[in-house]
Amino acid sequence: MSHEVLEFDVVSASLTEKAKTDGAELIWDRQQAMKAKCGFGDKGLCCRICAMGPCRISPVEGKGAQRGLCGATADVIVSRNFARMVAAGTSAHSDHAREIATVMHMSNKDGNYKVKDVGKLLNLAKEWGVETEGRENDDIAHEVAEIALNEFGKPFGTQRFITRAPEPRQKLWKEKNFEPRAIDREVVTLMHSTHIGCTGDADSMLEMSMRTSLADGWGGSMIGTELSDIMFGTPTARGTEANLGVIEENMVNILLHGHNPSFSEMVVLAAEEPEMIAMAKEVGADGINLVGMCCTGNEVTMRHGVKIAGNFYQQELAVLTGAMEAVIVDVQCIFPALARLSDCYHTKFITTSPKAKITGSTYIEFSEEHALESTKTIVREAIMNYANRDRSKVLIPQAKSKALVGYSVETVIQHLDKVVNSHTDVFNTVKPLSDVIWAGVLRGAAGIVGCNNPQVKHDKSHVTIMKELIKNDVIVVTTGCAAQAAAKAGLMTMEAKELCGRGLKEVCERVGIPPVLHMGSCVDISRILDIVGRVAIERGLDNSDLPVVGVAPEWMSEKAVAIGTYVVTSGIDTYLGVTPQVLGSEHFTDMLTNTIEEKVGARFTFEEDPVVCAQLILDRMEEKRDRLGI
Amino acid sequence: MSLFDLIYAGSNAAWGLAEQTVADAIQQKGKDQKVAFPSTAYSLPVIYSATGMKINTLGDLETALGVAKSLIVEEEDLGKALNAGLSTAVSAEIIESVKYALQEDPYEDEPGIGFVPDPVIRSLGVPLVTGDIPGIAVLLGESESPEELAAIVKDYQSKGLLTFLVGKTIDQAMEQDVKLGLEMRVIPIGYDVTSVIHVVSVAVRAALIFGALKPGDLAGLLEYTKQRVPAFVNTFGPLNEVVVSAGAGAIALGFPVIADIDVPEVPGALLTQKDRSLTVKTSLETREIKIKVKEIDIPVAFAAAFEGERIRKDA
Ligand code: SF4
Ligand code: SF4
Numbered sequence: 001m002s003h004e005v006l007e008f009d010v011v012s013a014s015l016t017e018k019a020k021t022d023g024a025e026l027i028w029d030r031q032q033a034m035k036a037k038c039g040f041g042d043k044g045l046c047c048r049i050c051a052m053g054p055c056r057i058s059p060v061e062g063k064g065a066q067r068g069l070c071g072a073t074a075d076v077i078v079s080r081n082f083a084r085m086v087a088a089g090t091s092a093h094s095d096h097a098r099e100i101a102t103v104m105h106m107s108n109k110d111g112n113y114k115v116k117d118v119g120k121l122l123n124l125a126k127e128w129g130v131e132t133e134g135r136e137n138d139d140i141a142h143e144v145a146e147i148a149l150n151e152f153g154k155p156f157g158t159q160r161f162i163t164r165a166p167e168p169r170q171k172l173w174k175e176k177n178f179e180p181r182a183i184d185r186e187v188v189t190l191m192h193s194t195h196i197g198c199t200g201d202a203d204s205m206l207e208m209s210m211r212t213s214l215a216d217g218w219g220g221s222m223i224g225t226e227l228s229d230i231m232f233g234t235p236t237a238r239g240t241e242a243n244l245g246v247i248e249e250n251m252v253n254i255l256l257h258g259h260n261p262s263f264s265e266m267v268v269l270a271a272e273e274p275e276m277i278a279m280a281k282e283v284g285a286d287g288i289n290l291v292g293m294c295c296t297g298n299e300v301t302m303r304h305g306v307k308i309a310g311n312f313y314q315q316e317l318a319v320l321t322g323a324m325e326a327v328i329v330d331v332q333c334i335f336p337a338l339a340r341l342s343d344c345y346h347t348k349f350i351t352t353s354p355k356a357k358i359t360g361s362t363y364i365e366f367s368e369e370h371a372l373e374s375t376k377t378i379v380r381e382a383i384m385n386y387a388n389r390d391r392s393k394v395l396i397p398q399a400k401s402k403a404l405v406g407y408s409v410e411t412v413i414q415h416l417d418k419v420v421n422s423h424t425d426v427f428n429t430v431k432p433l434s435d436v437i438w439a440g441v442l443r444g445a446a447g448i449v450g451c452n453n454p455q456v457k458h459d460k461s462h463v464t465i466m467k468e469l470i471k472n473d474v475i476v477v478t479t480g481c482a483a484q485a486a487a488k489a490g491l492m493t494m495e496a497k498e499l500c501g502r503g504l505k506e507v508c509e510r511v512g513i514p515p516v517l518h519m520g521s522c523v524d525i526s527r528i529l530d531i532v533g534r535v536a537i538e539r540g541l542d543n544s545d546l547p548v549v550g551v552a553p554e555w556m557s558e559k560a561v562a563i564g565t566y567v568v569t570s571g572i573d574t575y576l577g578v579t580p581q582v583l584g585s586e587h588f589t590d591m592l593t594n595t596i597e598e599k600v601g602a603r604f605t606f607e608e609d610p611v612v613c614a615q616l617i618l619d620r621m622e623e624k625r626d627r628l629g630i
Numbered sequence: 631m632s633l634f635d636l637i638y639a640g641s642n643a644a645w646g647l648a649e650q651t652v653a654d655a656i657q658q659k660g661k662d663q664k665v666a667f668p669s670t671a672y673s674l675p676v677i678y679s680a681t682g683m684k685i686n687t688l689g690d691l692e693t694a695l696g697v698a699k700s701l702i703v704e705e706e707d708l709g710k711a712l713n714a715g716l717s718t719a720v721s722a723e724i725i726e727s728v729k730y731a732l733q734e735d736p737y738e739d740e741p742g743i744g745f746v747p748d749p750v751i752r753s754l755g756v757p758l759v760t761g762d763i764p765g766i767a768v769l770l771g772e773s774e775s776p777e778e779l780a781a782i783v784k785d786y787q788s789k790g791l792l793t794f795l796v797g798k799t800i801d802q803a804m805e806q807d808v809k810l811g812l813e814m815r816v817i818p819i820g821y822d823v824t825s826v827i828h829v830v831s832v833a834v835r836a837a838l839i840f841g842a843l844k845p846g847d848l849a850g851l852l853e854y855t856k857q858r859v860p861a862f863v864n865t866f867g868p869l870n871e872v873v874v875s876a877g878a879g880a881i882a883l884g885f886p887v888i889a890d891i892d893v894p895e896v897p898g899a900l901l902t903q904k905d906r907s908l909t910v911k912t913s914l915e916t917r918e919i920k921i922k923v924k925e926i927d928i929p930v931a932f933a934a935a936f937e938g939e940r941i942r943k944d945a
Contacts, residue, residue: 009797423912432897439894441708473708502709510898573671622706630632630894 008460011244011399012313015320018064018395024344026316031454043584044078050196061583070196078585079205080194082561085580086209088192089493089562090330091250093523095219095355096260098152101225103146103262103368107138107231112266112371113143116233120410124226128160141230144360147225149405150185157184158630159219165533168542169571173214176599178207178569180215187212202588206596210569216565220527228261228299228577235302235406235520237415238515242487245400247323251289252280252386254379255309258330261299261522263352263366263375264292267328268300270375276383283386288379293318293478295332295521302406302520310488311459312556313452322393326382330366331356333451333557346388352376381415403487404494407477407517408524409531413512430534432511437535437547438630441473441503444547444621447519447528448478448486449563450555453578461553461577466491468614470515473501474621477531480522482553489517525563529570544571544601545628547621553577553610568602573620575613579606633874633894634711639720640875641714644824645698648721652691655728661689665731669747672835672845676723676827679834681717682846688731691724698724715878722827722876741800741810742820745828750812751835754792759840763815764860765791765919768829768880770873771866772798773890778906779866780806783816785910787920794819794829800868823873833859833883856884862917863887864909886916909929 006013010466019026038054040046047068048054057074058064060365067073072080076312106114109118115121115137121144121362125132130143151159156405157180161169173179180186190212193199199208229235247253254271256264270276278289291309292300300306312333318324319341326348327338334351335341339360342349346363351358352366367374397623416432425431436442446469452458462485466476470491478486486492491499497508508515519527550567552560564574582588605620607613631639655663665685667674680841686696701711704898721871729736729845730745737744756827758764762818767786773779787795787808793816800818810816819825837843837854838901844850851895855861867872868891881899888901888909895901903912914921 008736157934184668416897421897421901421903421912421916423915424895424901424903435895435897438633439896440632440706440711441896443706501707502712503707508707625632 005519008457008463009307011567012317012396012458014397015267015317015395019320022320022322022393023467024316024320024341025322027335027337027454029311029336035104035377040584042581043299043397044581045074045538045584046082047072047077049080049194052196057584066566072200075202075585076205076585078582078588079202080199081195082206082580082582082588083190083212085186085558085561086213087194089559089560090183090212090216090220092559093216093224093562094152096188096331096439096523097227098149098218099143099260099262100224101148104227104231104366105142105149107141107145109138111261113231113368115230116472117230121230122255124230132323133521144229148227151187151219151223157181159215161218161222162214164530165218165570166536168543169284169533169536172542172600176207178211178214180211180219181216183219186215202585203591206591208589209565212563213565214569215525215604216562217529217570219522220531224530225520225526226524228523230263230474231340232265232299233303234410235408236411237404237406238305240301240305240307240403240405240487242310242484243400243402244310244314244317244321244397246289246307246309247318247321247396248286248289249394249396250259250286252283252285252287252383253289253291253324254382255291255293255324256300256306257293257315257327258334259299259332260296260330260353261303262368262371263330264296264300265303266371267379268304268306269372270379273376275378276376278506279380280386283383285383287385288383290360292320295523296330298483298518298521298524299371302408302518302524305405307400308403308487309485309610311452311484313454313458315340319345321396322390323386323396326378327390328349328352328378328382328537329356332559333605334358340584345393345434346385346390348381348385352378361375390627401488401490401493402425403490403492403518404514405487405492405518409527409534412513412517412531415513418512419510428490429538430531431538434535434538436503436507438539440625441580442475442507442629443473443503443618443625444549445475445477445532446549446551446617447525447567447572448476448551448553449480449522449525450552450560451481451557453554454558456576456608457553458554459488461613462486463489463491464515464610465551465553465614467499468611469617470496470504472618473503474618475504475507476516477519477528479524479595480515481518483518483558485518487518492518512556520557522563525567526623529567532570532572542571542601545624547624547628548572549617549620550574551577551613551617564604568596568604569600571601573602573605575605575607577610577613577615579608632706634706636871637711637714637875637878638702639872640856640884641702641718644718644721644875645695645702646873648698648724649695651725651728652688652695655732656688659688659732661687663688663731665691665727667727667730667745668735669749670745671748672838673725674727675831675835675838676719678845679838679843679851680720680846680848682844684762685727688728691727694720694724704903707887711878712882715875715880715882718872718875719827719830719879722824723831725824725865726827740821741804742825744817744820744825746817746832748835751832751839754832755836755840758836761788763792764921765914765917766829766833766859766861766862767791767793767913768796768861768885769793769799769866770796770823770826770863771869773802773866773906775906776802779803780808780905782864782909785809787815789910792814792840793817796826796829797823799809823876826876829861830879830913833861852883859884861885862913863915867887867891886913888913888916903932
């Protein structure tokens, strides 16, 4: 296997050697087996949505097949494939949110699910016109949850959260018919329109995709984040550690992987139960070491400081250490390969969600009704497995970095309050942030998000772009696997201010924050929309006026496509470090990277070289600053 | 124009003026004409502390001009903008030093005292260290309301701060019967904006004398002034680009600037406070100055600043 893929990550590279000895197959083996990618699929030119196909269009114009059997052109096929990615991404985030709303609807002060952030609940109740006077919190929560659940399928009206956007943006969405209606409806409509013989116009297809994506960012994801905070607490700044070195030699190691906090929160509770800890000691371990991965890892690190074992590409490597008693997962971004891989070790691969069963895994269904009991059963399985660990097969890379996490919008604002003069300004706003951007102390802000992808060197693009930007006084907020890359690279420490330009360094010192702020999981990108919107509102502008960008340096999932689309549709330029499968249509590519700007004031840029990408971002920020005259 | 562009324009203007001033002086007196401030062991203190370079003649000032020029790098970067502010400080010191090269006492005919001699700084050292002088206020410009300006000065005075006046604020304070003088802790410096350098010179000599800093250790100097010299600037009235770039110099030294007009605000460093009844509170909070002794509610302002006051017979 080629080690080039991990050239940037010496820590994990040692494990790939071990994989050979252990006879374990990894993603890079499978990538090699895949050989060269299919050029049609890579360009988005292959269609298999009906049984007359598959059809494929020649990438050379005027040569070979120019239309599918139904007559669909390259433009139509590419736009349909793109639209389906948006629909899938939106559906994933939305179903995630639906589960949170469901447990909120079950919340009960004596039950497993309780309202933790009453203040945030009351704020949302007020925003949604729910009566709060003289009512029990649980009652209020149930009503709010019901409203949230109706956001998915209400027959009339548009998404409630779009009113949080700056006025000019709301107006634009209305004019362009981009206002998302019910979330599920947008997904269904988009799937409908991609059916054979429906939408045959790439422009219209993209517009529908944009509307659907807004149902994610300003719908599903925002509901997911808001309700998660209400139920499990709004994250506050705290310390943690990241990278495979957080796995402990003498503890029962449990890897929590997936996405949904309504599950992971209960696992955290279960692992803290004295009864469980005692049991771990009985089997000869020092205790239970719960570590996180991907977005579930982000959720529990933001709220509890649970250590981060790694990001997307490291999921197999965590098992390879031979020290993982159990990998417990719910939904999304879980390699089915983990089933086969864990067979090489004593590791129990436990799936828990009926939405994501995996052949070869141990399936223990998580029941929300008996949430804690059911996670305790799962944790018990892990503990019992400790005795089976083959010590001769254990190799834990001794590398981990400290990180500060937990920067919700509320926490960021709390920090900003430190520099507010009580005689000139009011507290609890983003004005200090907008001031330093306007004065030029900070040149702009970047939200860096997304996955890992073996098409590029793991974490290299994330870390390179972040370093380039902070060096040039651009503050970075991050979520998802990008955030975990930053944590591993030590960019979430106070010391990282030394890597910054003078302006950002000064801001970090005065405000008391690291230059790269962990804002949470992928659904928490809604936090980024929130903070950008607040700055725009503060200045009476639109998002598209601000020197602000979104970046997905190593994206891979359909969720990432939905995210990128709603970020652009929200008026924020988005940079993709992996080129999406659209190049087969010059027209569609031109729309994404160029003409879309006429519609929403922002566009996509595809750039795989992280250094070049960072420069393009910086140039664009200066261009926006010039337009503002700042 | 962006804030940084404004600073660069001001720094360039100040430098141009300094260059012209030096050239004129050399033409008049020759390169060998002696350049020195009265009663100091620190040559031209700003240039000496920042670079370790001692200036003795008008000819030497040409080298200093080179230093000032090299500090102006017009990039959109805070560090560079602050350096440009320091450049303005150097240019101002050059201009002021030429005044002393051409005249025995250039401040003879005005209320401003100009250069502050070493012994005064030494005498201020102890009360500064003990917190008896809790802060240094630099007031600059011309207030729309002389009454409010006087109230501000008196407020600082009653809190024991040392106040330096630059520009029209001097006349305004005098017209409002504010008592001036070292023992009153209200010191008029000069009418020209460049004379503000004599306050900076106090701060940097404090670093050399009390902080035992090595001349030329610019980073150490800036750290010392930021941490140990509790100074801040209040500007009154409209700001021209030279004042803005001088303000950047103050910020580089760690001294926040509080203006009474709209400016592009930088939290903790550059603020707008239009309500002049709040200027004092805003300034003290920004510089994190806590007044040790509770103000005593007596009809006349009560503070150490009045200890040296002579009560005249006719009063
Ligand atoms: S929808 Fe059209 S292009 Fe697609 S597979 Fe069917 S016939 Fe071919
Ligand atoms: S960033 Fe991408 S890989 Fe990571 S959890 Fe989110 S969608 Fe999955």
